[in-house]
Every structure is written in structure tokens, then in C-alpha cells.
Amino acid sequence: MTLIYAGLSLGAVYALVAIGYNIVFVASRSFNFAQAQLMTIGAFVAYTGHVTFGLPAIAVVLLAMIAVMLIASIEERIAVRPVADHQTQLITTLGFGTMLTGIAQLVWGSQPLDVPFVGAKGAITLLGGRLYTFELGLIVLAIVLVVVIHLYNRRMMSGLALVAMSQDDEAALLRGINVRKLAFAAFAVTGLLAGLMGFFIGPKTFAVATLGSALALKGFVALAIGGFGSFYGGLAGGFAVGLVEAHAARYLGSEFSNLSVFLILILVLMIRPTGLFGQLQERTV
Amino acid sequence: MTDPLLTVEHLATGYGDLRAVWDVSFRVWSGRITALLGRNGSGKTTSLRAVAGLNPVHGGTMTYDGRPLESVAAHRRVALGVSYVQEGKRVFRAQSVRENLLLGGYSLKLRRKALESELARIYDLFPILHAKRDDPAGSLSGGQQQMVAIGQALMAKPRLLMLDEPSGGLAPSVVAEVMARVSELKESGLAILLVEQAVEAAMDVADHVTVIDIGKVVVNSPVHEIDDLEKIKDACIGR
Structure with missing residues (x-):
């Protein structure tokens, strides 16, 4: 059970990355490859808030969320909006992410920083296994976020509009939806959430400048397994990657953990090329 | 004139x-x-x-x-x-008929509850859409999709x-x-x-x-x- 918890909490981190990818993907059919780096910055800001300034947890969360939202807004303006097509955005967002990694290294150095969590980093016993409180927090956060986003996309008009945009942005424009504004809002919200996520992942992964690239890859695998655009898929994909990684490391040796993850990815894509929850979208013209 | x-x-x-x-x-x-x-x-x-x-x-x-x-x-x-129904039945295929129609009223800037009551106008004009309201728009026949597209445009009170x-x-x-x-x-x-x-x-x-x-x-x-x-x-x- 302890091993499963370890896998699930690691998987929750990947699922959070996948959620970030998905929000931008749904809103603009493009990927924000700087998503994991945004989360990393969130973890660093959380560290600074906790350790350097000694702020209370709630203030730390708000600080991380606002800081990362601002960075994401800047990214949208300089790396997304001026770039017309989605393929090129893959490069510009990746470049922005690389820049963030570099800046993080300059500001916070290259040593991993231990980010504190709410209260002490205590372990609890649950259903015959042990896990840290921050690990439980990660799992709960990932699930709650996915459920909330799903409900938002089904119930709120702006959520419906986002899903509509992802299918046909011109048709959405003709229904009076301000497509550009909504795409920007989605970007800002991913930044806000990345800050929140950074607060939660920091205690698990530590804040380290290279964290971004490691998370980006696994988060993308989680997304591909789950299916692009599917939030439940991203959650399932994240947990699957985490569980496989944890079990492979335990039973086969840590050198096999990455290998097994990619093996699972290849298997899933061979059987269901659109991912577990993905849908093929045709469009008549 | x-x-x-x-x-x-x-x-x-x-x-x-x-x-x-x-x-x-x-x-x-x-x-x-x-x-x-x-x-x-x-x-x-x-x-x-x-x-x-x-x-x-x-x-x-x-x-x-x-x-x-x-x-x-x-x-x-x-x-x-000004409402424009494009060629080729450009409905939001993955979303339900009801969601498509609600989106049609997006420009009215109403809360969803208030928009729901506007749907009756469209269902009166195209009764079949009421029967199919929870189906994905992409699953409808061509004629029904055209009705969804026109219904969407009408939701905006053009x-x-x-x-x-x-x-x-x-x-x-x-x-x-x-x-x-x-x-x-x-x-x-x-x-x-x-x-x-x-x-x-x-x-x-x-x-x-x-x-x-x-x-x-x-x-x-x-x-x-x-x-x-x-x-x-x-x-x-x-x-």
C-alpha cells in the first residue's frame, strides 16, 4: 500500500502537469511546453515565501499563484500571441520554458531546495500504508482540480465556450465569443494553477531548476496515455505513469523506471492511438 | 420602401x-x-x-x-x-444540442439559468431538437445539424x-x-x-x-x- 501511495502521489504530480497542458490545449489547440517550468517557478516562490520571508501558508499559496500567473501572462504576450500557428508555438513556449529554467538557476542556484508544507512534514497511516501529508495533499488536489474543471466546462457558459473554441474557433467567434480574450484568460488561469501546483509539488520533488524538464516529459506522457484534451484521461495517465514508475523502481531497479513508463506509453498508443479517453475529432467543411 | x-x-x-x-x-x-x-x-x-x-x-x-x-x-x-450561419453545418460536434443552443445565446450575456428559458423558442421552431437535446450535435443527421446551426444563430436574437x-x-x-x-x-x-x-x-x-x-x-x-x-x-x- 505504501508503494501504491508513493506511485499515486508521484502520478499526481504528472497529472497536474497534464492538467496544465490540457487547459491551454482545450482553449487554443496548442501546447504550452513551459507549463512544467511555470510549476517549478511556483515551487521556488513557495520556498522563498516559506523560508526566506517566513510567511503563513495561505500567503505563500497566494504569492506563488499571483507570481506565476503574471509570468504566464507575459508568456502569452511574447511567446504565444505574436506567433500565428500552433506548430511554431511549440518552439516558442519551449524556448520560454528554457528561459525560465535559466532564470531559476540564476536566482535560486542549482542546489535542490527543500520546500516546507503546511505544518510539519508528518507521515500518516491510511488503509495499511504510510504516506506523507503533502503526498495526500497532491493526490487530493489533482482529483479535485479535474472534477472542478470538468464541472466548469459543462455548467458555466465560459466553460462551454472554451470547449466550443477547441472544436472550431471561427464558429465560436460567430456566436459572439471573444476567442482571443478567452484564450488569454485560459493562459492566465493555467499560470494561477501552476503557482498552486508548485506550492503542492515542492515538498515532494524539492525546488530545483532542472525539475521543469523532468516533469514536462512525464506530464506529456501522462497526457498522451490519457488522450489530449481529456482531463480525466490526464488524471488516469498521470496515476498510471506514477504507479508504473514506482513499481518498476521497486521490483526491477530504478534504471528500469523510465523504460517501463515509455513501454506503457507505446502499448497504449498501439492499442488506442488517441489515448485512453481521447476522441478523434472530425470536422466537416 | x-x-x-x-x-x-x-x-x-x-x-x-x-x-x-x-x-x-x-x-x-x-x-x-x-x-x-x-x-x-x-x-x-x-x-x-x-x-x-x-x-x-x-x-x-x-x-x-x-x-x-x-x-x-x-x-x-x-x-x-448580426448572426451568420456558415456553410457546412459548423456545429460544435462534441457538445450536446442543448449546449450548442446555449452557446448560441452567449452574446446575450445572460446567466445559464436565464439562457435555458430561451431554449423554448428554438424547440418550438424545431421540435426535433427538443427530442435530441442531450445528444452530441455531431451524431445528428445533416438536416438536424442545419437546424442546430440556425437555432444557434436565432438564440442570439438577431x-x-x-x-x-x-x-x-x-x-x-x-x-x-x-x-x-x-x-x-x-x-x-x-x-x-x-x-x-x-x-x-x-x-x-x-x-x-x-x-x-x-x-x-x-x-x-x-x-x-x-x-x-x-x-x-x-x-x-x-x-
Whole structure:
């Protein structure tokens, strides 16, 4: 059970990355490859808030969320909006992410920083296994976020509009939806959430400048397994990657953990090329 | 005759820098149908897209309800009452019929609860959509998808409804039904601009006809003054 918890909490981190990818993907059919780096910055800001300034947890969360939202807004303006097509955005967002990694290294150095969590980093016993409180927090956060986003996309008009945009942005424009504004809002919200996520992942992964690239890859695998655009898929994909990684490391040796993850990815894509929850979208013209 | 709701004069437009329409003028009146006809590639759709705000205007003027339309952003034109139903039944295929219709009312800026009560108008017009309200729009037949597309446009409470090939790809009996609904909508006071390949079906319901060819107007006349339908058909088919 302890091993499963370890896998699930690691998987929750990947699922959070996948959620970030998905929000931008749904809103603009493009990927924000700087998503994991945004989360990393969130973890660093959380560290600074906790350790350097000694702020209370709630203030730390708000600080991380606002800081990362601002960075994401800047990214949208300089790396997304001026770039017309989605393929090129893959490069510009990746470049922005690389820049963030570099800046993080300059500001916070290259040593991993231990980010504190709410209260002490205590372990609890649950259903015959042990896990840290921050690990439980990660799992709960990932699930709650996915459920909330799903409900938002089904119930709120702006959520419906986002899903509509992802299918046909011109048709959405003709229904009076301000497509550009909504795409920007989605970007800002991913930044806000990345800050929140950074607060939660920091205690698990530590804040380290290279964290971004490691998370980006696994988060993308989680997304591909789950299916692009599917939030439940991203959650399932994240947990699957985490569980496989944890079990492979335990039973086969840590050198096999990455290998097994990619093996699972290849298997899933061979059987269901659109991912577990993905849908093929045709469009008549 | 009353003032037209939409007056387009000497419109020049296209895609980016590419010019497809050189000099097109037409007018649409409340409670009347203007048919905009012409052969494939004559610039009908391009003209509609310019009115909707999807294509840039290179020259000429578009006056809607007494004010210039060119400077209004596309998504704001919907709130002014300009609704455009694109060719090819462009519904949001993955979303339910109900969600599609709700999105149609997006520009009303109402809460979802208030929008839900607006749905009845559309279900009255197209009862089949009520029966299919929870189905994904993409699973509907072509005719039903066309109803969803028109219903979406009507949700916005438009004053000007632009229909681009509503009969495209539909069976003849369905075409007749769609055209009957279009006539009903006219009676309710809507200004309708109808683009069609099906010349006779369009001429049956239209009050005014404008025929364009290679981006220029070749016929512009009230329908009752047209004595020779063959001339119109020739201009549209290009024999």
C-alpha cells in the first residue's frame, strides 16, 4: 500500500502537469511546453515565501499563484500571441520554458531546495500504508482540480465556450465569443494553477531548476496515455505513469523506471492511438 | 420602401491580401429575404464573411442600422444582431444540442439559468431538437445539424440572419422544410440574407435578388420584376 501511495502521489504530480497542458490545449489547440517550468517557478516562490520571508501558508499559496500567473501572462504576450500557428508555438513556449529554467538557476542556484508544507512534514497511516501529508495533499488536489474543471466546462457558459473554441474557433467567434480574450484568460488561469501546483509539488520533488524538464516529459506522457484534451484521461495517465514508475523502481531497479513508463506509453498508443479517453475529432467543411 | 437594415456598397474584400470580391453591393430589409446568388467562387461566401467580420474589408462600406460596421470586432457584431450561419453545418460536434443552443445565446450575456428559458423558442421552431437535446450535435443527421446551426444563430436574437447554403447536402424534402422555416422567420420581422446554389428554391422564398459573378454584381432586382428565371439561372450556373 505504501508503494501504491508513493506511485499515486508521484502520478499526481504528472497529472497536474497534464492538467496544465490540457487547459491551454482545450482553449487554443496548442501546447504550452513551459507549463512544467511555470510549476517549478511556483515551487521556488513557495520556498522563498516559506523560508526566506517566513510567511503563513495561505500567503505563500497566494504569492506563488499571483507570481506565476503574471509570468504566464507575459508568456502569452511574447511567446504565444505574436506567433500565428500552433506548430511554431511549440518552439516558442519551449524556448520560454528554457528561459525560465535559466532564470531559476540564476536566482535560486542549482542546489535542490527543500520546500516546507503546511505544518510539519508528518507521515500518516491510511488503509495499511504510510504516506506523507503533502503526498495526500497532491493526490487530493489533482482529483479535485479535474472534477472542478470538468464541472466548469459543462455548467458555466465560459466553460462551454472554451470547449466550443477547441472544436472550431471561427464558429465560436460567430456566436459572439471573444476567442482571443478567452484564450488569454485560459493562459492566465493555467499560470494561477501552476503557482498552486508548485506550492503542492515542492515538498515532494524539492525546488530545483532542472525539475521543469523532468516533469514536462512525464506530464506529456501522462497526457498522451490519457488522450489530449481529456482531463480525466490526464488524471488516469498521470496515476498510471506514477504507479508504473514506482513499481518498476521497486521490483526491477530504478534504471528500469523510465523504460517501463515509455513501454506503457507505446502499448497504449498501439492499442488506442488517441489515448485512453481521447476522441478523434472530425470536422466537416 | 423602408430603409434597409444592411446596406453594403462597393464592397472589396478577400482573404488576407488576396482579393476575391471587387465591387459588390446589396441590401437587406427587415421582414424580407434578399437572395445573394452566383456561381461557385463568385464571392458570395466571402461577402458574407466580410459582413460577419471574419474577412478584412479592402474597400467600400457596410452600413448596419445606420452605422458603419467595419470597425466593429466580429464577436461584437453578434451582440448588435448580426448572426451568420456558415456553410457546412459548423456545429460544435462534441457538445450536446442543448449546449450548442446555449452557446448560441452567449452574446446575450445572460446567466445559464436565464439562457435555458430561451431554449423554448428554438424547440418550438424545431421540435426535433427538443427530442435530441442531450445528444452530441455531431451524431445528428445533416438536416438536424442545419437546424442546430440556425437555432444557434436565432438564440442570439438577431435582427439580421445570414444563411450560407442552408440547403447544401440535404435531401430535397429536407430542403423544402428548411426553406419553409426560413419563410416563417421572415414573417417574424427578421432581415434575411440567403446565399444559395439551389436557385429555384431561393427564388421561391426571396423578395429581392442580387446575382454576383467574379466579385461583381450582374443582377440586382426585386424578385417580382424578374420575368425570366432562366437568365438568373444562366448567370448562376455559367453556361
